[in-house]
Amino acid sequence: MSDLKTAAIIAAAGLGKRFGGSLKKQFQNLIGKPVLSYSIESFESSPLIEEIILVVPEDFISFCNKEIVAKFGFKKVTKVIPGGKERRDSVERGFNSLLDEIDIVLIHDGVRPFLTIGMIEEVIKEASKAGGAIIALPVKDTIKKSCSGNYIERTVSRESLWLAQTPQAFRYDVLKRAYEGTRENDFAVTDESSLVERLGVQVKLVEGSEFNIKITTEEDLLLGELILKEEIYKDVSNRHRF
Amino acid sequence: MSDLKTAAIIAAAGLGKRFGGSLKKQFQNLIGKPVLSYSIESFESSPLIEEIILVVPEDFISFCNKEIVAKFGFKKVTKVIPGGKERRDSVERGFNSLLDEIDIVLIHDGVRPFLTIGMIEEVIKEASKAGGAIIALPVKDTIKKSCSGNYIERTVSRESLWLAQTPQAFRYDVLKRAYEGTRENDFAVTDESSLVERLGVQVKLVEGSEFNIKITTEEDLLLGELILKEEIYKDVSNRHRF
Numbered sequence: 001m002s003d004l005k006t007a008a009i010i011a012a013a014g015l016g017k018r019f020g021g022s023l024k025k026q027f028q029n030l031i032g033k034p035v036l037s038y039s040i041e042s043f044e045s046s047p048l049i050e051e052i053i054l055v056v057p058e059d060f061i062s063f064c065n066k067e068i069v070a071k072f073g074f075k076k077v078t079k080v081i082p083g084g085k086e087r088r089d090s091v092e093r094g095f096n097s098l099l100d101e102i103d104i105v106l107i108h109d110g111v112r113p114f115l116t117i118g119m120i121e122e123v124i125k126e127a128s129k130a131g132g133a134i135i136a137l138p139v140k141d142t143i144k145k146s147c148s149g150n151y152i153e154r155t156v157s158r159e160s161l162w163l164a165q166t167p168q169a170f171r172y173d174v175l176k177r178a179y180e181g182t183r184e185n186d187f188a189v190t191d192e193s194s195l196v197e198r199l200g201v202q203v204k205l206v207e208g209s210e211f212n213i214k215i216t217t218e219e220d221l222l223l224g225e226l227i228l229k230e231e232i233y234k235d236v237s238n239r240h241r242f
Numbered sequence: 243m244s245d246l247k248t249a250a251i252i253a254a255a256g257l258g259k260r261f262g263g264s265l266k267k268q269f270q271n272l273i274g275k276p277v278l279s280y281s282i283e284s285f286e287s288s289p290l291i292e293e294i295i296l297v298v299p300e301d302f303i304s305f306c307n308k309e310i311v312a313k314f315g316f317k318k319v320t321k322v323i324p325g326g327k328e329r330r331d332s333v334e335r336g337f338n339s340l341l342d343e344i345d346i347v348l349i350h351d352g353v354r355p356f357l358t359i360g361m362i363e364e365v366i367k368e369a370s371k372a373g374g375a376i377i378a379l380p381v382k383d384t385i386k387k388s389c390s391g392n393y394i395e396r397t398v399s400r401e402s403l404w405l406a407q408t409p410q411a412f413r414y415d416v417l418k419r420a421y422e423g424t425r426e427n428d429f430a431v432t433d434e435s436s437l438v439e440r441l442g443v444q445v446k447l448v449e450g451s452e453f454n455i456k457i458t459t460e461e462d463l464l465l466g467e468l469i470l471k472e473e474i475y476k477d478v479s480n481r482h483r484f
Contacts, residue, residue, distance in 0.1 A: 130393070134386075134394075136386060139385070139405075140456065140458065141405040141406055141407065141456070142405075142406035142432040142433045142435075142436070143381070143403055143404070143405060143406065144376075144378060144403070144404045144405075144406050144435070144447065145402050145403060145404075146402045146403075146404055146447055147402070149446075150446060150447045151372070151444045151445060151446055151447070152376075152404075152435065152439055152444075152445040152446075152447060153402070154439060155406075155432075155433075155435070155436045155439060156403065158432070160387050160388045160389070160395070161385055161386070161387055161388075161398065162385070162386045162387075162388055163381075163383040163384075163385060163386075164383055164384035164385065164386050164397075165383065190384045190397075190400070191384045191397075193384075193386070193394065193397070194384070194397045197394055197396060197397060202393045202394075203393060203394040204392060204393055204394075205386065205388055205392045205393070205394060209461065210461055210462065210465060211461070211465070214382065214383070216382065219451070219452055219453070220452065222472070223452060223453070223468075223469075226465075226468035226469065226471065226472070227465075227468065229468065229471075230464070230468070
């Protein structure tokens with residue numbers, strides 16, 4: 001595995017419409033550091049990651065270069081590029097900026113600060129075997145489908161259902177083929193794995209952690225502060241544990 | 243609403259197979275108190291709740307009476323009864339122990355310590371109008387369906403999908419009819435709402451909180467400790483906030 005060239009694309013171009021206030025959620029302060037800096041730190045600390053591409057809103061490029069990359073001394077961040085209209089476009093822009101000598105590409109949500117180095121290693125290992133691998137959690141709750149007025153239409157069987165998280169890892173050639181096959185209405189695609197699944201490529205589900213939350217509301221930010229009090233997140237060197 | 247007679251059934255008869263160690267998860271220590279005691283405290287503190295029924299493993303009845311009900315001085319707990327083979331049977335036993343002058347029945351998982359008094363009020367209000375109401379969260383993550391070997395079979399549309407939590411509230415007559423209509427293979431039913439939905443009764447989805455977690459693993463217990471450091475959970479009087 002050590003001879004695989006891997007790159008991580010961090011999607012952080014979201015407009016954060018769900019958040020109050022003017023600051024986008026990936027740049028919110030989480031115990032003294034921007035949310036986005038935590039995931040960069042994990043990728044930076046993994047010996048398997050060679051290069052990190054940040055995709056951010058155009059008017060935040062200078063902020064990211066100065067206040068994140070330079071300030072924290074991240075050496076693996078090779079490019080900070082502007083995002084596209086939708087999340088999917090942003091990730092594809094990140095992909096297009098890669099050299100094609102890359103073997104494995106990891107994609108990660110910039111608003112998921114609590115990925116571990118163990119997760120990074122595991123998805124790379126599985127993706128190199130199967131073609132793709134994503135961090136996910138088995139659904140534990142009962143699932144309901146709603147109809148208008150937020151009444152329940154029916155209960156959905158939760159058997160074999162997983163909640164997809166990131167990082168998601170794919171062989172470079174697989175993801176390249178997936179992008180070549182994109183369709184006009186793909187703006188609604190919520191993860192890259194969906195595009196890869198269509199090719200018939202095997203994508204492995206790797207069980208993640210309930211701590212690997214996505215910060216999209218003020219409540220999530222609060223939960224994030226709580227999680228950061230945990231030993232495993234206090235110092236990046238602890239994040240080698242899964 | 244104040245003239246409605248309401249009872250809460252707390253399902254705490256689970257065997258906790260997923261937990262290591264011999265103590266069942268509803269009785270695990272969570273910052274000095276058993277997990278189960280937190281939800282009783284919320285129901286006890288709600289002026290809308292008249293009676294609380296605890297359904298526990300038969301060999302824990304004495305422990306619950308002594309170490310929970312008597313020790314914390316819970317005055318609304320009228321019965322501590324043994325559970326059945328499956329969760330569904332346990333809740334039905336609790337229901338059968340109620341007098342039929344009850345108007346609204348709430349059902350709650352004993353391993354969800356972080357329900358708030360606001361949630362209790364809201365499901366009672368909605369259930370009295372619609373017939374039933376449950377606390378739930380809109381699905382934010384992408385959902386995958388797995389096939390053998392934990393590979394992804396396909397991506398499931400998350401639109402209109404909700405993760406069901408508890409409390410769930412139903413009009414007494416509605417839940418009674420739901421139980422009369424149960425079928426032989428209903429042991430696999432994961433919540434009471436599923437039984438009520440079959441009757442064609444409207445069940446309202448009430449948006450809950452990400453803090454309203456179910457404690458089924460050691461990791462959840464840790465997360466529970468973190469959540470308890472939050473102001474809203476430090477004292478039951480704060481739990482009037484939603």
